[in-house]
Amino acid sequence: MSQLKTGLTDYSGGEFFRKLYDGSAKAKPLCFAVGFPRGIRFEKDRIVLPERSNQVYITYSTGDMETGILLYNALKRVKGKSRPLANGNEMTLKRLYMPPEACISGTQMLVKTLSPICVRLRDGGQKQYCSVERPDFEEKLREQLMRRFQNSNSITDEMLKTFHFLPIQMKKTVVLHFGQKIECSIGTAAISGAPELLFELYENGLGSRCSNGFGLLQILQQR
Numbered sequence: 524m525s526q527l528k529t530g531l532t533d534y535s536g537g538e539f540f541r542k543l544y545d546g547s548a549k550a551k552p553l554c555f556a557v558g559f560p561r562g563i564r565f566e567k568d569r570i571v572l573p574e575r576s577n578q579v580y581i582t583y584s585t586g587d588m589e590t591g592i593l594l595y596n597a598l599k600r601v602k603g604k605s606r607p608l609a610n611g612n613e614m615t616l617k618r619l620y621m622p623p624e625a626c627i628s629g630t631q632m633l634v635k636t637l638s639p640i641c642v643r644l645r646d647g648g649q650k651q652y653c654s655v656e657r658p659d660f661e662e663k664l665r666e667q668l669m670r671r672f673q674n675s676n677s678i679t680d681e682m683l684k685t686f687h688f689l690p691i692q693m694k695k696t697v698v699l700h701f702g703q704k705i706e707c708s709i710g711t712a713a714i715s716g717a718p719e720l721l722f723e724l725y726e727n728g729l730g731s732r733c734s735n736g737f738g739l740l741q742i743l744q745q746r
Contacts, residue, residue: 550671552587553594554728556638556739569610578617582637584739586726595619625742627722631715633691633744639698639707640730641737642667652731654695655708661688667731678720686716700735707737 558580562573572579585591602616642664644651653663665686672678693710714721714729728738 551734552590552727553583553585554638554733554739555581555583555736557581557736558637582739584726584728586723595621625725625745627718627725627742627745629746630718630721631713631746632721632725632742633711633713634740635711635743636693636709637739637741638728638737639696639709640664641698641705641707641732643731645670650703652706654706655690655693655710656695660690660708664688664730678723682717682720686720687714689713689715698737700732705732711743 559570560573560576560578562576564571583594585594598616598619602619605613605615607613642653642660644653644663645666653660657663665683665688668683668686669680672683689712690708691711691713693708693712696707696709698705698707714724724738725740725742727733729740730738733739
């Protein structure tokens with residue numbers, strides 16, 4: 524995320540950085556996931572990459588064309604430039620690639636999480652989250668979608684009422700995000716609903732805090 528923000532700050536005088544990160548709580552039309560090579564080691568305050576491979580892969584997704592063009596141009600600005608990291612490390616963007624977009628016409632999909640699904644509970648001002656370990660997880664996920672799309676012109680209440688989430692091989696995980704421990708879910712699941720809703724979730728992520736690196740899905744099968 525820091526690399527993207529650097530590119531946005533440098534691109535067009537920082538105009539679009541201020542537009543996307545204006546300090547408000549409004550949802551941003553994007554999500555992303557970080558892919559690590561095999562053999563990584565997670566420690567208390569760092570991630571250790573294996574000696575044979577020091578590459579990581581970041582996948583960005585958005586359903587908004589303007590945002591997509593902005594992300595691509597911003598990342599092009601930092602391509603090939605070394606960015607210093609903690610503990611004497613550095614990071615360099617080597618390659619940009621735009622994969623083909625999936626076409627969704629059915630009402631059922633088998634998906635795999637590329638980044639954890641985060642579902643925030645509506646509990647006053649406290650930030651609490653739940654995972655698939657909770658018996659009413661599907662209900663809480665649907666409630667979150669209702670809040671997310673309450674002002675949408677394309678996603679209706681009827682679409683959301685018929686949305687279903689069935690865990691196949693999923694488990695709870697805890698993510699440390701800016702000092703906060705967030706309960707999330709990872710694995711494979713079957714989701715069903717209107718094609719328009721499924722396409723929206725595929726492009727912009729499922730759950731809460733998608734623009735912070737949560738909720739990116741990979742389609743394994745659809746019908």
